[in-house]
Amino acid sequence: MCQPELVSAIDSAPPVCVLGLGLIGGSLLRAAVRSGRRAWGYNRSSESADAARADGFDADTDLVSVLQRANESGAIIVIAVPMPAVDATLEAIAAHAPDNPITDVVSVKGEVKAAVERAGLSAKFVGGHPMAGTSASGWAVGDADLFVDAVWVVATDNGVDADVWSQVADLALDCGSVVVPAESLEHDRAVARISHLPHLLAETLAITGAAGGELALGLAAGSFRDGTRVAGSAPGLVRAMCEGNRDALLVALDEAL
Ligand code: NAD
DSSP: OOOHHHHHHHHHSOOEEEEOOSHHHHHHHHHHHHTTOOEEEEOSSHHHHHHHHHTTOOEESOHHHHHHHHHHHTOEEEEOSOGGGHHHHHHHHHHHOTTSOEEEOOSOSHHHHHHHHHTTOGGGBOOEEEOOOOSOOSGGGOOTTTTTTOEEEEEOOTTOOHHHHHHHHHHHHHTTOEEEEEOHHHHHHHHIIIIIHHHHHHHHHHHHHHTTHHHHHHHOOHHHHHHHGGGGSOHHHHHHHHHHTHHHHHHHHHHHO
């Protein structure tokens, strides 16, 4: 049975509003609910929202009403869409929930920070990046355990609101992650080497292997499988990640070459 102080800590944790119910947002919604939080989400396609509801979660395709609920309840808003959809998402937040705490899970941090500044939402924004994922996409592949024991970067940029920072860190901890504070640009330089460069190398290896024809692919075993695993990721996500972090990625790629 929960200790009384634990129950009251969970009761006082703010609700969570997740925008984008794909692999990461869908996993986050599941993990937040499992931790005892009140949480709901938005997805632009009705297939994923319907699937989330069929699995017992609170999901909607109406972005305005989802954000109005966040506004009324002081929920922490989590942006879980690909980088190219971030500006439009921020515009909706600025219109319907401009005073809520906001975080995100996007794989590049400098570009999101700049977009948040353009939208005039910096005061309550603290960026985040859970270092967990698979090459699959969509609600169906989400998993409440995805973030357990994973590292979750919470941005420590100049001027971040300490209370919002704590709320983002608490959410990461509630999802089972280990919080690592880092500045956005410092994060981008690091993930260029350990996440974005591996995507380029996996694509290169997949193409080079395939050029060897049927015999080469027929002989491919563990090293080719492991080295090409992330080449199966959705191309749009990889492109957004790599182009969004081009400066740091080019430095890492030059070094690798
Ligand atoms: P996904 O494809 O599984 O889900 C993407 C979600 O964004 C879906 O809900 C989709 O409906 C929504 N979306 C896409 N375009 C949109 C648009 N124009 N307007 C509104 N909604 C839109 O992808 P994912 O892996 O969950 O990635 C989501 C975010 O998480 C990305 O920013 C990605 O960089 C980041 N991330 C991914 C991983 C990973 O390994 N896949 C890990 C950490 C962070």
